[in-house]
Amino acid sequence: xxxxxxxxxxxxxxxxxxxCIIQExxxxxxxxxxxxxxxxxxxxxxxxxxxAYVQPxxxxxxxxxxxxxxxLYKHSQLQVILKPAPADVIEQYLGSLEAIGIDLKQHDxxxxxxxxxxxxxxxxxxxxxxxxxxxxxxxxxxxxxCGGIDLDLVPAELTYGLERLTAFLQVKDSxxxxxxxxxxSYGDVRYKDELQYSVYNFEMADVATLxxxxxxxxxxxxxxxxxxxxxxxxxxxxxxxxxxxQVLKCSNLFNTLDARGAVSVTERVGVIQxxxxxxxxxxxxxxxxxxxxGASACQPAEVAQ
Amino acid sequence: MSLPFxxxxxxxxxxxxxxxxxxxxLRLSFEKLEIPHESVRLDATPRRLVLRAEGLPAHxxxxxxxxLGPPKSAPAQAVAGFARKQGIQPDEMKVESTPKGEYYxxxxxxxxxxxxxxxxxxxxxxxxxxxxxxxxYWTGRGGPRFIRPIRWIVALLGDDIIPFExxxxxxxxxxxxxxxxxxxxxxxxxxxxxxxxSDHGVILSAEERRNRIRSGMTGIRIKPDDKLLETLVxxxxxxxxxxxxxxPQFLELPEEVxxxxxxxxxxxxxxxxxxxxxxxxxxxxxxxxxxxxxFVRRGNERVLRARFNDARFFWETDQKKSLSDRKPDLANVTxxxxxxxxxxxxxxxxxLAAELGGDAHAVRAAELCKIDLTTELVKEFTELQGVVGGxxxxxxxxxxxxxxxxxxxxKPESMDDAIPRHRTAQIVALAxxxxxxxGCFGVGLIPTGSRxxxxxxxxxxxxVRILIEGRFDISLFxxxxxxxxxxxxxxxxxxxxFKDIRGFAYDEINACMAATPNxxxxxxGAVSSSASWGNLVDLEARLERVRGLRASPDFxxxxxxxxxxxxxxxxxxxxxxxxxxxxxxEALLEAGPERELYEEFRRIAGQPIENVISRLRPKIDLxxxxxxxxxxxPAVRQNRLTxxxxxxxxxxxxxxxxxxxxxx
Numbered sequence: 001x002x003x004x005x006x007x008x009x010x011x012x013x014x015x016x017x018x019x020c021i022i023q024e025x026x027x028x029x030x031x032x033x034x035x036x037x038x039x040x041x042x043x044x045x046x047x048x049x050x051x052a053y054v055q056p057x058x059x060x061x062x063x064x065x066x067x068x069x070x071x072l073y074k075h076s077q078l079q080v081i082l083k084p085a086p087a088d089v090i091e092q093y094l095g096s097l098e099a100i101g102i103d104l105k106q107h108d109x110x111x112x113x114x115x116x117x118x119x120x121x122x123x124x125x126x127x128x129x130x131x132x133x134x135x136x137x138x139x140x141x142x143x144x145x146c147g148g149i150d151l152d153l154v155p156a157e158l159t160y161g162l163e164r165l166t167a168f169l170q171v172k173d174s175x176x177x178x179x180x181x182x183x184x185s186y187g188d189v190r191y192k193d194e195l196q197y198s199v200y201n202f203e204m205a206d207v208a209t210l211x212x213x214x215x216x217x218x219x220x221x222x223x224x225x226x227x228x229x230x231x232x233x234x235x236x237x238x239x240x241x242x243x244x245x246q247v248l249k250c251s252n253l254f255n256t257l258d259a260r261g262a263v264s265v266t267e268r269v270g271v272i273q274x275x276x277x278x279x280x281x282x283x284x285x286x287x288x289x290x291x292x293x294g295a296s297a298c299q300p301a302e303v304a305q
Numbered sequence: 306m307s308l309p310f311x312x313x314x315x316x317x318x319x320x321x322x323x324x325x326x327x328x329x330x331l332r333l334s335f336e337k338l339e340i341p342h343e344s345v346r347l348d349a350t351p352r353r354l355v356l357r358a359e360g361l362p363a364h365x366x367x368x369x370x371x372x373l374g375p376p377k378s379a380p381a382q383a384v385a386g387f388a389r390k391q392g393i394q395p396d397e398m399k400v401e402s403t404p405k406g407e408y409y410x411x412x413x414x415x416x417x418x419x420x421x422x423x424x425x426x427x428x429x430x431x432x433x434x435x436x437x438x439x440x441x442y443w444t445g446r447g448g449p450r451f452i453r454p455i456r457w458i459v460a461l462l463g464d465d466i467i468p469f470e471x472x473x474x475x476x477x478x479x480x481x482x483x484x485x486x487x488x489x490x491x492x493x494x495x496x497x498x499x500x501x502x503s504d505h506g507v508i509l510s511a512e513e514r515r516n517r518i519r520s521g522m523t524g525i526r527i528k529p530d531d532k533l534l535e536t537l538v539x540x541x542x543x544x545x546x547x548x549x550x551x552x553p554q555f556l557e558l559p560e561e562v563x564x565x566x567x568x569x570x571x572x573x574x575x576x577x578x579x580x581x582x583x584x585x586x587x588x589x590x591x592x593x594x595x596x597x598x599x600f601v602r603r604g605n606e607r608v609l610r611a612r613f614n615d616a617r618f619f620w621e622t623d624q625k626k627s628l629s630d631r632k633p634d635l636a637n638v639t640x641x642x643x644x645x646x647x648x649x650x651x652x653x654x655x656x657l658a659a660e661l662g663g664d665a666h667a668v669r670a671a672e673l674c675k676i677d678l679t680t681e682l683v684k685e686f687t688e689l690q691g692v693v694g695g696x697x698x699x700x701x702x703x704x705x706x707x708x709x710x711x712x713x714x715x716k717p718e719s720m721d722d723a724i725p726r727h728r729t730a731q732i733v734a735l736a737x738x739x740x741x742x743x744g745c746f747g748v749g750l751i752p753t754g755s756r757x758x759x760x761x762x763x764x765x766x767x768x769v770r771i772l773i774e775g776r777f778d779i780s781l782f783x784x785x786x787x788x789x790x791x792x793x794x795x796x797x798x799x800x801x802x803f804k805d806i807r808g809f810a811y812d813e814i815n816a817c818m819a820a821t822p823n824x825x826x827x828x829x830g831a832v833s834s835s836a837s838w839g840n841l842v843d844l845e846a847r848l849e850r851v852r853g854l855r856a857s858p859d860f861x862x863x864x865x866x867x868x869x870x871x872x873x874x875x876x877x878x879x880x881x882x883x884x885x886x887x888x889x890x891e892a893l894l895e896a897g898p899e900r901e902l903y904e905e906f907r908r909i910a911g912q913p914i915e916n917v918i919s920r921l922r923p924k925i926d927l928x929x930x931x932x933x934x935x936x937x938x939p940a941v942r943q944n945r946l947t948x949x950x951x952x953x954x955x956x957x958x959x960x961x962x963x964x965x966x967x968x969x
Contacts, residue, residue: 068618070611085443087456090317094484104485108591108601110540111351113320115439126441126453128318133604134571134589142441142454154443173607 004166004180007100008054008078011160014099015052015080018092023053028245029252032057032118033079033159037244040121043083043143044283045290046152052080054162058252060259063198066191069174070164073197074190078160085142085156093140093158097132101169108133116141116157120251120275122148122283125157137165147283207262214253218274221246225281230288240286247278308463309495310342310358310424314432315457315481318351321539323452325349327435331356334431340420348509350542352481354435355509357495361462365417374398374409384409421462425469428460432471444472457481461495483507483542486593506594507542514538518590521546527574527588528564536572541592548576549606553585555613558620559696565686566612571605619681627701628694632672634679641759643748647675650744654736661784663732670710670733673698677711691715706730717767720806724771731775738764739784746791765798772841773802780839799838809848813855816964817847821957847959854915859922860965866925867962870949873934877946884947893944898924898931906952914956925952 002010016022026036033039033055042049055077063073082089090111094104111128116139118124127141139159143151163175163186172178176187224243229235254271257263263271312335319327328347335345335356343360374387377400388395391411398411437452449455449472460467460476469476479490480502487505499509508514515538525548537544555563560583567573567587576586589605596602635648644650651672658671677683677694686693695712703711706729713725714733725731741764745751752761772781785791796818803809818838838844854860874882894900902924909917934949936942956962 068615070615084445085454087454090484091489105593106596106598106600107604108589108593108596109485110592111318112540113318126439133601134573134608135604142443144441150446152446154441154445168604171607173610 001170001179002101002166003182004162004178004186007166007169008076008162010100011078011096012052012054014096015050018050018082020050020052020080020082023051025053025055028248029058030055030248031059031251031255033077034118034123034157035121035248035251036079037241039079039081039157040123040146040279041241041244041283041286043081043146043151043155043157044149044287047083047290048153049083049155050081052078054078058197058255060197060201060256063194063201063259065198066176066187066194069176072163072175072190073194073201076162078158078162080158080160081155082158083155084153089156090140093130093138096158100165102132111140114139119272120254120279121146122276122280127157132168135164135168137161137168147286148280149283149287201256201259205256205260207257207260210253210257210260210262214250214257217246217249217253218278221250221278221282225278225285228285228289230285235289238285238289240282240289244279244282244286247275247282250275250278306363307343307360308363308420309461310356310361311459311461311493311495311498312356312428313457313459313480313498314354314455315459316352316354316451316455317453319349319354319452321351321536323437324351324354324539327354327437327452330435331431334434338423338427338431340423349511349539350507350509350514351540352484352542353507353509357498361420363421363463364419365423367417368415370413370415372411372413373403374411376405377407377409379409421465421467424460424462424467428467428476429469429471432458448472459493459498461493464494483592486543508544511538514541514544518544518546522574522588525586525588526577526579526584528577530568530574533568533572533574537590540572541590543592543594544590545594545596546574546588546590547596547602547605548586548588549573549602549609550586551606551609551613555617556583556585558613558617561689561692561696562616562620562682562686563613565689566616567609569686569688570612571609573605573609615685616682619685623680623682623697624700628673628676628697628703629701631676631679635675638675638678641744641748641750644744647678650740651675653740653744654733657736657740657784658732661732661735661779663729663736666704666706667710667729667732667736669703670707670714670729671736673703673707674711674714674733674737710734717770718763720766724767724774728775731771731777735768735771735777735784738768742768742791742794743785743788746788746794751790751794761794762798765795766802769795769798769802769841773845776842778840778842781841782839796838799841799844803845803848807848809852812964812966813848813851813960816960816962817844817851819961819964820847820959821954821961850913850915851960854918857915857918859918861967863918863922863925864962864965865967866922866929867953867956868965868967869929870953871961871963874946874950874953877935882943882946884950885943889948889951890944893941894948895932895941898927899945899948902928902952903948906948906955910955914959 012022023038026038030036033053036053036055038051038053042051056074057077058074060073062071064071086092098104110131112131114127114129116125116127123143123146125141125143127139129136130138130140137160141157143155143157145151163178166178167175170178176185176191178186180186180189221243224239224246228238228240232238254263254275258268328349331354332345332347335358340361342358345356345358348355372391375383385395387409388398391413393411398409400407401410433449433451440450440452442448442450443454451472455472455474457479458471458474458476459478459480460469461478466478467476478492478494480493480498482488482491482502482505485506487507491501491505493501502509508517515534518534518537563583564575567575571589573587573589576584576588578584587609589601591601632648635651636646638647640647640650654671654674655668658667663671674691674694677690677697680693680697682693683690691714692712695708698708698711706727709726710730710733713730714737716722716725716734725734741759742761745759745761750759768781771777781795782792785795799818800811800814803814804811820837889903891903894903905920905924909920932945934942934945936945
């Protein structure tokens with residue numbers, strides 16, 4: 001039986017062997033691996049790129065105080081970006097399942113239509129949910145648009161739900177029972193996170209403070225975005241990556257406020273629009289900064305000039 | 306020579322529900338090429354759209370085309386120039402007379418093209434023009450669009466590969482097998498194609514896959530579900546049903562919830578026991594041939610157990626707060642930004658339910674019916690809205706009419722769906738739909754083209770069906786008011802219902818909807834031109850009568866006569882005609898056809914038209930034969946026109962017969 005961490009290591013190695021840059025998780029709270037700059041910004045522009053990383057993904061509303069065997073506040077996604085998608089991308093993906101010991105001749109695998117959309121990112125794509133013996137184990141998406149921009153190269157995004165996949169392989173009914181490492185269960189490692197963040201997100205988060213933080217981060221992002229000057233000779237050194245961090249902060253605060261029940265349905269649409277506006281503006285500036293559509297990406301040497 | 310043709314578009318998994326339409330479009334596009342053939346066969350799996358045809362020629366026949374040269378009067382130089390350009394001798398031309406005059410012409414021999422060249426040229430267009438509801442690009446921005454990436458193409462005419470390239474894929478003779486049971490590249494010919502696929506785990510024929518699923522379920526009492534069956538047929542290349550079971554203690558949960566989890570979320574067939582009750586079993590359909598180790602069965606059982614546990618958790622949590630206690634929470638659920646919350650909608654629906662004649666049960670159901678939107682179970686299984694509310698109302702002790710009305714109030718959800726089961730439920734369903742329609746039209750949210758985010762067409766169609774099939778003897782107009790756009794919207798739904806669902810002819814529908822209501826039931830002068838169809842039960846009865854009348858040989862001539870009368874009156878009104886306020890003046894009637902018509906009219910007035918049509922028609926015919934309506938004497942003319950108007954009004958209460966399209 002492979003442990004949770006062995007499965008992760010095997011998958012990382014598998015994708016490293018196929019030309020992916022292995023990144024560590026992004027160090028700002030995100031709701032999904034897609035939101036990390038490694039995906040959100042890298043899929044823009046004309047340059048090929050391949051990367052894989054595990055991203056702990058925080059979804060405050062999904063927290064269940066550690067009581068529900070299948071739902072987590074913070075689950076782990078393995079995010080793989082292949083830009084552009086190779087013609088055998090599905091075969092490569094199936095190969096990764098075999099690599100972690102799933103004999104596909106003995107299991108039922110279906111690709112069922114599921115088109116992904118992230119309104120706060122102005123992003124959407126076409127794809128499937130991958131069903132293994134009736135269990136959704138991955139999301140497979142051909143990105144079409146990101147930050148409201150049609151993509152030059154179409155990347156394939158593979159997102160593995162690592163806890164589910166491991167529970168499947170280890171034949172466990174509860175994610176808390178899966179073996180993380182020899183002698184340690186998932187519950188040993190993560191139960192406290194689930195419990196305490198559920199208490200915070202549902203009961204104790206101070207709504208006024210969170211709204212204030214949201215406004216502050218939004219203000220900082222907006223300030224930076226407005227300062228970006230496409231005509232400036234110095235634009236390559238402009239801090240768009242830090243501006244995008246501010247957008248991510250807003251997104252996570254919005255999710256927490258939502259879980260706390262502090263966002264009415266009427267307000268919801270408006271707040272999503274606010275986050276989206278920032279994300280779209282950063283994406284547009286990023287494309288311009290990297291050399292504009294169709295031009296080659298900025299090389300370190302160019303920045304030095 | 307007669308050749309077989311094979312086109313296989315190899316793709317990544319196409320959504321199951323789009324496949325049949327795509328195949329039909331593929332057939333049409335192929336037929337448009339106008340290449341002679343004997344037969345066409347279409348097949349598809351999620352990964353391939355296949356068109357096979359038999360009996361194609363290798364060449365188009367040669368043909369002759371008449372080319373028009375310069376006119377006969379043209380200078381010799383121009384004539385020689387034309388011949389040179391065509392590559393012929395001037396004496397090969399002759400002079401012909403054409404509608405434009407005398408011209409040089411020449412019969413050009415056009416050699417028939419090779420069919421293979423024609424196909425190579427047109428197939429890329431045929432493939433890319435297939436319609437899909439949502440398409441993607443994958444080779445880069447500006448690249449070709451299709452439903453999913455095209456990964457291979459087989460295109461054969463006889464033994465030859467039809468040479469073309471599309472989206473970086475060269476057409477060839479290599480297909481691809483089942484993802485896990487077959488090889489990735491398989492050489493095929495037009496004759497062994499289907500067999501080779503079968504050897505590599507792909508059952509090409511949907512019919513065969515359907516039968517395989519059916520026969521794999523014989524002996525199991527499954528709940529029949531043709532839609533699910535079709536989904537599974539087009540979600541698999543090698544389907545095989547397997548039976549699994551779940552803990553019988555989950556049967557304490559409502560069947561509706563269990564079935565929804567199995568059907569919508571897991572695509573399982575549910576199983577019934579001998580009494581028709583849900584059994585703790587299910588049938589899943591795999592996309593592989595067998596499950597000797599039971600991996601697939603156990604995997605599916607585990608997933609279902611987790612799903613049922615979730616559902617049970619929601620079911621129990623939701624019950625901690627009754628529907629009544631949750632009512633204030635509706636203030637936080639927006640119905641529509643300009644129309645306020647669901648709490649506001651609830652107040653309006655309660656009012657409307659009472660106005661529609663609903664009793665205390667109906668008003669109570671209207672009060673509770675939207676509250677399930679605040680429950681976890683509905684947030685998880687949105688397709689169970691209404692049903693869940695009804696189930697909670699039942700366990701919380703609401704009376705039967707109330708919980709059933711909540712349960713049914715979204716019905717009918719489609720043309721195939723039944724209307725709500727009883728009066729109370731029908732009234733609540735009407736109140737909900739009418740409120741949505743009035744509200745949305747009131748703030749300008751009117752559907753345009755394919756954009757109908759509030760599903761107003763379905764709501765209006767539901768209202769029409771409930772009013773008619775529920776025998777509501779009330780006028781729609783009393784509930785939708787004077788909003789012209791909403792009336793027109795409903796008129797469209799009413800027409801659709803009677804024409805497409807009930808099979809009435811469009812002119813019968815026009816005639817009955819344009820009828821003038823019975824004057825005795827009218828308020829003075831308050832009749833608008835569209836006021837007559839608001840009572841849909843009455844409209845249906847009149848349509849039945851007109852359909853019956855149409856069988857009579859007197860019907861069409863009479864309809865033509867009515868049309869003539871309507872025209873005459875319209876022209877007269879333009880010239881200032883007003884009917885005699887005191888009615889027809891008998892003294893002014895001319896002896897003969899006019900008086901006979903009048904007397905016949907007096908005898909039959911008030912009787913159903915069915916009984917008198919055969920007597921009326923000869924009198925009218927004779928009248929128009931012998932009598933001049935626009936006679937010079939103004940008093941006689943006015944009287945005569947008044948007679949025609951009275952006659953028309955008498956028989957226009959069923960239908961405006963001038964709308965009937967006649968052959969004469």
